[in-house]
Amino acid sequence: YTVDQQAIESLPQGADTSLDKVLLQMPGVAEDSAASGLLHIRGEHANVQYRLNGILLPEGIVGLGDTLDTHIIESATLLDGVLPAQYGFRTAGVVDIDTKTGFEDGGSISVMGGSKGTLQSSIDYAGTTDNANYFVSATHLSSDLGIENTTHAASALHDHTEQNKQFGYVDYMINPYQRLEMAAGDAISYFQIPDNPNQAAPYSITGFNTPNSADLNERQFESNQFLTAAWQGSNDGVTVQLAPSFLSSETHFRPDVNGDLLYNSIASDVQYKDLVTGLQSDNSWRINAEHTLRGGF
Numbered sequence: 407y408t409v410d411q412q413a414i415e416s417l418p419q420g421a422d423t424s425l426d427k428v429l430l431q432m433p434g435v436a437e438d439s440a441a442s443g444l445l446h447i448r449g450e451h452a453n454v455q456y457r458l459n460g461i462l463l464p465e466g467i468v469g470l471g472d473t474l475d476t477h478i479i480e481s482a483t484l485l486d487g488v489l490p491a492q493y494g495f496r497t498a499g500v501v502d503i504d505t506k507t508g509f510e511d512g513g514s515i516s517v518m519g520g521s522k523g524t525l526q527s528s529i530d531y532a533g534t535t536d537n538a539n540y541f542v543s544a545t546h547l548s549s550d551l552g553i554e555n556t557t558h559a560a561s562a563l564h565d566h567t568e569q570n571k572q573f574g575y576v577d578y579m580i581n582p583y584q585r586l587e588m589a590a591g592d593a594i595s596y597f598q599i600p601d602n603p604n605q606a607a608p609y610s611i612t613g614f615n616t617p618n619s620a621d622l623n624e625r626q627f628e629s630n631q632f633l634t635a636a637w638q639g640s641n642d643g644v645t646v647q648l649a650p651s652f653l654s655s656e657t658h659f660r661p662d663v664n665g666d667l668l669y670n671s672i673a674s675d676v677q678y679k680d681l682v683t684g685l686q687s688d689n690s691w692r693i694n695a696e697h698t699l700r701g702g703f
Contacts, residue, residue, distance in 0.1 A: 407432050410481040421479075422518040422526050425472045429501065432484045439554070444468065447486055447499035455496030458503055458589055460647075461634045462495065464682035466655030469628040470553055471595035475571040477528050477543050478591075480504045492688065492702060505575050505589060508532045508539030522561070523550035537579040544572045556602045563620050565600040569593070587636045599624035607668040614664055622665040627658040643692035648685075655680040 409428060417423045417431070429435050429445055438444040444452050456463045456474075466473065486499040493500050513531030518524075530543035552567025570593070577587040603620030610616065636649040658677040666673035688702040 408481055408483045409479075411479070414476060414479060419518065421477045422516070422528070423476055425474050425476050425479075428476055428479070428482065429484070434486065435484070435499075447484070450498030453496050453498035455493065455500045456503070457500060458634055459505055459587065459636075460502060460688075461589075461636055461649045461651060462684065462686050463632060463634065464651050464653035464684050466630050466632075466653050466682065467628075467657045467678050467680050469595070469630075469657045470597050470626060471567075471569055471593065471628055472571075473593045473630045473632070474503065474591065475528075475543065475545050475573060475593075477530055477545055478503075478505045478541075478573045478575075480506045492700070505573070506530070506532060506541045506543075507575060507577065508534045508541050523548065523566070525549075538576060540574070540576040542572075542574045544570075546570050552597045553600055556600045563601040563603060564598045564623070566598045567596060569595040583639055583641045585638045587638065588634070590633045591631070593628070593630045595628045597626045597628070599626060605669060609668050609671050611664060611667060614668075616668050617665055619665070619669060622662040622669070624662050624666070625660045627656075627660070629656045630654070645688075645690045645692075647688045649687070651682075651684045651686065653680075653682045655682070 409431060414421055414423065414428060417428070426437065426445060430437060434448040436446045438446060445454055447454060481504045483502045484499055485493065485502065489497065489500065510532040511534060513529065515529045516527070518526045526545065526547045528543065528545040530541070532541040547567070547569040550566050551562055552565050555562040555565065557563065571591070573591040575589045577585060579585050601620045601622050603618060605619040607616045630653065632651070632653040634649060634651045636647055638647045656677070656679045659675070661673040661675055663673045686702070689700065691699045693699060
């Protein structure tokens with residue numbers, strides 16, 4: 407099932423729609439919760455593989471925000487069911503995103519605003535020079551509904567978010583038989599953890615007044631940077647692709663120390679860091695019109 411640019415632009419928020427909401431338009435895809443960011447495909451729990459221009463994107467730490475921005479998508483394809491061998495690794499489903507390239511020779515600037523203090527601005531530009539194509543984009547989102555509302559009130563308490571994403575793509579034709587491609591992205595997000603007011607604190611700290619649970623100040627910082635590259639060659643029915651990849655990921659939860667001790671009996675400052683490198687090879691030999699031999703790692 408494929409969602410193209412036209413389908414994305416027809417959504418109420420167009421390209422300002424977050425990636426998880428775009429994927430929810432596909433059949434068999436359901437959301438775990440707004441806070442987890444995880445998707446279920448045909449009832450499976452997580453176990454979703456993401457590819458960028460056919461290259462496996464390394465897995466980072468799952469956080470509250472998306473690493474990829476909808477503005478970079480030329481088309482997004484969901485593969486599920488019985489998958490060919492090269493899609494092993496994650497089997498619930500494969501989300502293969504084809505990014506925009508440089509053939510548009512132009513750019514755009516957009517601003518989207520709405521309720522809950524939502525303001526999103528974006529800029530992108532694509533171009534061609536001789537044997538090279540390139541595309542760059544950047545977005546910034548500010549909103550007072552960063553995760554989800556924990557109350558029945560119209561406005562959430564302590565739920566502000568700031569999210570920044572940048573992306574760049576370039577490809578270069580070495581000759582009619584060889585091509586280089588590179589894509590890199592950066593996503594940095596800040597989240598306030600929403601409060602639930604007027605809760606009873608089961609614990610106490612000597613000499614410290616218990617604050618209202620509406621005034622707690624838990625926060626989370628997320629950072630993801632990725633780079634994929636590929637050398638592609640084709641001649642006499644033989645096609646080869648060699649693609650290294652890299653991803654650096656960090657999630658840091660900062661508690662409201664006294665408030666968390668009073669309401670939860672624990673105030674953990676939790677920081678996870680992850681560095682992933684990978685190498686992918688896809689090869690095929692078109693033996694004749696009826697037979698193709700494929701292999702890779």
